Amino acid sequence: MKELLKNMIYTGVGAAFLTRDKLDEIRKELVDRGNLTREEGKEFVEDLLKKSDSARDQLELWLSRQVEERIKGLNLATTDEVEELRRKIEELQVALNSREQPKANNGDAEDTEDA
Incomplete structure (x- = not known):
């Protein structure tokens, strides 16, 4: 039940969690257009990955708490x-x-x- 709920929410907010490959693709595009230097692009990707990891951790913690509260409410x-x-x-x-x-x-x- 916990995994199902997690998967549903991940699907809903999936766009917020970009993969390294997708971020590298965006970085390359920005560097190619001259919007960012290579170093800025690298920092950009690393920063977004850290924020994505942090957001994922916070979401998992929130999900765990929500599931625990719902289970407690069922008196199981x-x-x-x-x-x-x-x-x-x-x-x-x-x-x-x-x-x-x-x-x-x-x-x-x-x-x-x-x-």
């Missing part, structure tokens, strides 16, 4: 909560088995005495 048990319940069930089973075992042993002793 977390993996940790389920594991805790499993652990408690196992403890109860051990305790129950240890209580039943002496009774079973006592029952055997009574059967031999009656015979």
Whole structure:
């Protein structure tokens, strides 16, 4: 569910996340037209890549928070909560088995005495 939501939002804002290849293409065009020097073009691409990475990180963080909030709103048990319940069930089973075992042993002793 989290991945699906992430992919939907990435699709919606995909234009904001240009690839290095696309940015290099834009840089080359600007340098060829004389709008930028080679050094300015290189700085331009690096700056946009950093901003794109930062925007992607912020979007992923925001998405994670949104998904977590939605899941909490559904009142679903977390993996940790389920594991805790499993652990408690196992403890109860051990305790129950240890209580039943002496009774079973006592029952055997009574059967031999009656015979």
